[in-house]
Amino acid sequence: MNSEKKEQDEYVELDEETLFLVSQTFKALSDPTRIRILNLLFSREYSVNEIADSLNLGQSTVSHQLRFLKNLRLVKYRREGTTLYYSYDDDHVMNMLKLTIDHSSHS
Template sequence: MENDNYNDLDEETLFVVSQTFKALGDPTRIRILHLLFQKEYSVNGIAEALHLRQSTVSHQLRFLKNLRLVKYRREGTTLYYAHDDEHVMNMLKQTIDHACH
């Protein structure tokens, strides 16, 4: 469905857009995604790097996974998470740079 900017936003678009930005609107999720700029991390790796509980990280990763902002690969019992949305990561990077001035 095409959407020129002079019309009302349809409900589905509104939902997707708000969910995407909501994902970036939480400090914990920003820190997680910011970590993943560099390289993939295990759940415990993220927890240790950011001083967060394992369950906190796991919950937030599920949130990000549902929006397809991250993906993972398994290695034994360890899951390595990586970012999975270039557009969102670029927005995050730009906004961080923009805020550092």
């Protein structure tokens, strides 16, 4: 076994902040509404009203979920006039979500 492979396999204790962030990310991905929102944001950016209309959800529900996702830096927004447009902000998590969706779609 080469030393590079051995270094990769060595156990490294996670610090409390990392543990918290990882658990919060999985918490975000454990909610069906948040998964639906993130899945929608794969295609393009959307306003809160567009997300609500596309997913047949209430605007307050969408806003609440977006706030949760934004606090974890999973989504970001840009302002155009009085409208906020949301898009995803973390390729790693989106790739993980896509892989999980693909995995779940296997028959």
